[in-house]
Every structure is written in structure tokens, then in C-alpha cells.
Amino acid sequence: MKILPFKIPKPEQEALVYQEDSGILFYDKLHQHEEIQISYIVSGEGSIVVGDTISDFKANDILVIGENVPHVFRSDSQNSTKSVMYTLFFTKESFGKEFFALSDMTRLQKFFEESGYGMKILSENERLTHLFENLKNQSRIQRIATLLNMLDIMISSDKQPLSTFVYRKKYTEDEGNRMNNVIDYALSNFHEPFSLEEVAEKANMSKNAFCRYFKKRTNKTFFQFLIEIRIEHACRLLFKDNDLPISEVSEQCGFLNIANFNRKFKELKGVTPTQYRKFTIEKWRDKYSKSA
Incomplete structure (x- = not known):
């Protein structure tokens, strides 16, 4: 297929x-x-x-x-x-x-x-x-x-x-396979440290060529995309496990230190991880108390 x-x-x-x-x-x-x-x-x-x-x-x-x-x-x-x-x-x-x-x-x-x-x-x-x-x-x-x-x-x-930028040209089969390999690798390994060279290898490209290729098709750098993957995973962890320490959430999402995690989280979500957890849990409880 x-x-x-x-x-x-x-x-x-x-x-x-x-x-x-x-x-x-x-x-x-x-x-x-x-x-x-x-x-x-x-x-x-x-x-x-x-x-x-x-x-x-x-x-x-x-x-x-x-x-x-x-x-x-x-x-x-x-x-x-x-x-x-x-x-x-x-x-x-x-x-x-x-x-x-x-x-x-x-x-x-x-x-x-x-x-x-x-x-x-x-x-x-x-x-x-x-x-x-x-x-x-x-x-x-x-x-x-x-x-x-x-x-x-x-x-x-x-x-x-669901997006702010969409590459409007139809992908060829080769392009599709290349982008799929990159996205699949990022989604499967976001919690681990890895280099840009490793990702470029998945696309069968040099590091510089890959950076240009990915930016043209997503309007962002690969590491911007990777941080978004990590933060979205953090959001699910914060909601699903109220007892999981913020430091553990940070580590499970691939951040090397909690200060960087807190900073990136607030940049993308507008609130701290603690505030996000409190808000989403209260919102969920309010929704289901009304429907009960």
C-alpha cells in the first residue's frame, strides 16, 4: 500500500x-x-x-x-x-x-x-x-x-x-515515505535524546538538506516540532495521573531539566504545567458533574 x-x-x-x-x-x-x-x-x-x-x-x-x-x-x-x-x-x-x-x-x-x-x-x-x-x-x-x-x-x-500551515503540493510516494519515516521516528522516540544527524539519516539526507526539506514542508524546524510532540505528551500525562510529579512528567517527555520543560510548556500552552493540570482536571470534573 x-x-x-x-x-x-x-x-x-x-x-x-x-x-x-x-x-x-x-x-x-x-x-x-x-x-x-x-x-x-x-x-x-x-x-x-x-x-x-x-x-x-x-x-x-x-x-x-x-x-x-x-x-x-x-x-x-x-x-x-x-x-x-x-x-x-x-x-x-x-x-x-x-x-x-x-x-x-x-x-x-x-x-x-x-x-x-x-x-x-x-x-x-x-x-x-x-x-x-x-x-x-x-x-x-x-x-x-x-x-x-x-x-x-x-x-x-x-x-x-488543527494546524497553522499545510504544504499544499501533493506528496510523491518517495516524499511521503521520507516524511512518514521522520514523523514516525519522532513520535516513537521523543522521550529519548537523539541528534539531528540521526533524524536526517531516517530521511536519507544530509543534516543541512534535511533541515531545509523539513522547514519547507512544515514551516518550522524539526526541533520545534519535536518540542511540540513532547509537550502534547506531557499534557496527557498531567491529566491522566494527578499524582505524577512534574519532574517525572518532564523526564518521561524527554526534557533534560525541569526548568527547560517549564519554560517550553508555558511558551506553548500559556500556563505552567501545574496550572494546566489544575485547570484541565477542574474542567473535566465540572463537565461530568453537569452531565450526571
Whole structure:
């Protein structure tokens, strides 16, 4: 299977594809596809890289990834919960070249533009998850109606971009393999010290050539990207284990000293690790006390 571009398997005449992914891990190779992807995370958690940015995903998240946007899911291998995701794939020409250009669809144009950076839906999740849960037993026509209903809801929902920069050219297979090897190495070894030469070797490039290559495709240096991976992992540790000392979190995330960890964490998150832990736990308790 080619890593990039990734072909969504579908019958030739099927305009809208509904897919269920279920297993220990989601497909964890960097890929891009011409279809717009709307996914509901039923269970599981981990990291998602979209364009130049890494963020977390967890149960009940609803994610939108635009056409040809490079992305990769990395399920948390230490999480015992099976990873399950329901997804709809479609293109802007799935229902005819002019369908989404109709005046009735004008409000969707901003949605399509925003999808080019990927986004997480932050509101109306209960309504949207209910629609996702009905898809399995629906006919093709009903699924198209459900998609349009979802899009109508998401137009007005609160959203969070999943990236700030996306390399707009389609990756060749060689480029895809190269970037996948680099990202996979970073996600697998972020907690260990390693040199730029080691990473460049994974891309089969010299150090200087790799630095230029990575910066052009992500708009940031490799070590900026690596620090973001470490901080996102720290966020999950801070939330999941309230008794884990900050110094231990720092060490598990690959930082050589806690002062540097605290400084980088605040640069990226705007608060200290201690403040982040307190805020996220209070927010979680408030959310579930209201739903109880």
C-alpha cells in the first residue's frame, strides 16, 4: 500500500463512503487523500499530526480533515481501550461538479476553506455524535442526507484549527515515505535524546538538506516540532495521573531539566504545567458533574 497518496477504497459509483475503523491502533502512516474526512472518535486516544501541528485526540472528538491535507493518527499504545472511529469521506464533486457551488450552499464555502487546515468541532457534539451513531443502519440516500445535516450543524459550531500551515503540493510516494519515516521516528522516540544527524539519516539526507526539506514542508524546524510532540505528551500525562510529579512528567517527555520543560510548556500552552493540570482536571470534573 502506498503511504502517499492514500486511496480510499470505494466502488466506482459510490459518492459518499462510510467507514468504521476498529482495533488496537488506527492507521498510523502519514497519508493524504482527495476526500474531505469527517471523523467521530468513538473510543481511544492518542496524537494526531495535521500539516505542521501535533495535537491530541480522544473519545467523543469530532475531527474534520480537508482534501489532500497530510495527516497521521498515532493511538496511545499504553491505552487499553480499543480505538474505534466512524468516518465519512466525500469530495466537493461527489454529488456533481456544481452541487456545492449552488447558491443554497454558499455558507459551506467557509467550512471548506477551514477544513484545509483541519479542525476539531468544539460545540454541538451531542447532536453530531447522534447522527454518526445512526449511519451504520442507513441507506446510501439516508447517509447523504445525514452528511448534509452534519455540515449544516458544523457551519455554525465552534471550531479549533488543527494546524497553522499545510504544504499544499501533493506528496510523491518517495516524499511521503521520507516524511512518514521522520514523523514516525519522532513520535516513537521523543522521550529519548537523539541528534539531528540521526533524524536526517531516517530521511536519507544530509543534516543541512534535511533541515531545509523539513522547514519547507512544515514551516518550522524539526526541533520545534519535536518540542511540540513532547509537550502534547506531557499534557496527557498531567491529566491522566494527578499524582505524577512534574519532574517525572518532564523526564518521561524527554526534557533534560525541569526548568527547560517549564519554560517550553508555558511558551506553548500559556500556563505552567501545574496550572494546566489544575485547570484541565477542574474542567473535566465540572463537565461530568453537569452531565450526571
